[in-house]
Amino acid sequence: MKKNAITFLAIMLAFSSYAQDPKLLISEMMDALGGKENFYNKGNVTYAYEYADPNSKTNLRGQETYVFDKELSHASYTEHSLLGAAGKVVEGYDGKDAWVTINGTLSSDEKANGIARFLRKTNYYWFAMFFKLLDDGVHQEFTGTKNINGKEYNIVKITFGDKIGDVQDTYILYINKETKLIDQFLFTVVGFGITEPNLMIYEYETIDGIKIATKRKYIAANWEGEVVGKQHAITNWTNIKFKTDIDKSIFIKK
Numbered sequence: 001m002k003k004n005a006i007t008f009l010a011i012m013l014a015f016s017s018y019a020q021d022p023k024l025l026i027s028e029m030m031d032a033l034g035g036k037e038n039f040y041n042k043g044n045v046t047y048a049y050e051y052a053d054p055n056s057k058t059n060l061r062g063q064e065t066y067v068f069d070k071e072l073s074h075a076s077y078t079e080h081s082l083l084g085a086a087g088k089v090v091e092g093y094d095g096k097d098a099w100v101t102i103n104g105t106l107s108s109d110e111k112a113n114g115i116a117r118f119l120r121k122t123n124y125y126w127f128a129m130f131f132k133l134l135d136d137g138v139h140q141e142f143t144g145t146k147n148i149n150g151k152e153y154n155i156v157k158i159t160f161g162d163k164i165g166d167v168q169d170t171y172i173l174y175i176n177k178e179t180k181l182i183d184q185f186l187f188t189v190v191g192f193g194i195t196e197p198n199l200m201i202y203e204y205e206t207i208d209g210i211k212i213a214t215k216r217k218y219i220a221a222n223w224e225g226e227v228v229g230k231q232h233a234i235t236n237w238t239n240i241k242f243k244t245d246i247d248k249s250i251f252i253k254k
Helices: 001-018 022-033 034-039 108-132
Strands: 045-051 058-067 072-080 089-093 098-104 138-148 151-160 170-178 181-188 194-207 210-220 234-242
Touching: 022 138, 022 151, 022 170, 022 210, 034 108, 058 108, 089 108, 098 108, 098 194, 108 138, 138 170, 194 234
Parallel strands: none
Antiparallel strands: 045 058, 045 234, 058 072, 072 089, 089 098, 138 151, 151 170, 170 181, 181 194, 194 210, 210 234
16 A cells, blocks of 8 residues: 555656646746736837848848837838838837838838738737736647756747737747746747748846846757758847837827
8 A cells, every 4th residue: 555655656746747837837937037017017118129030131120119008019120121121111010000111101012011010019029928928818738848958948839819919820938947937939930921930049138127038049940949940040139228208109100
């Protein structure tokens, strides 16, 4: 009887170490970043944005501004190769509709407005992403553990309900067991027809009490997290400032 009890206890301990609660893991991650409430209480953020992808020859450079309430998003670009535009490109999202101006002229081009909507919603999401992973309509699934370069990770798969966002991507999070932080993740970009994953890795910087992944790079990978691409796309967020005075009229189509 005693032997059976010990065996049963060993099985339960092994099971409990495997069957982690994914929502708890994500909640612990948010706390390790500085806290969800602390993040949203800052109200807004502005920062300099730089994106370069040698694979698609895409380059973006400018300033991003977000208001967390209603997820308002604005960008003023000095370089925007996706539109092939020379001069100043301004994009906005008012919580419902997106728009773009080129050298001060409002564009009616469907492709340009589609790109503006994608960037305004996607760039906001990636900045706030780690604090949105417990939102309604987000599905979390613990899929196991993995050792990478001597570090132990809990793996959590993220999917989205049909009416959450314009498209439903898939994310695979690698949550460091020791630090509770996400060290890397796999993701799709269904909005651009990319259904095979890229692997995102980054460096954190603490800004006003919040850890932000300010230096990011990603590359084509497989679903096991193994790199298959040859060149990284690079994103840098610099000069990050929370809780500044923002004229909300900048988000409105003019």
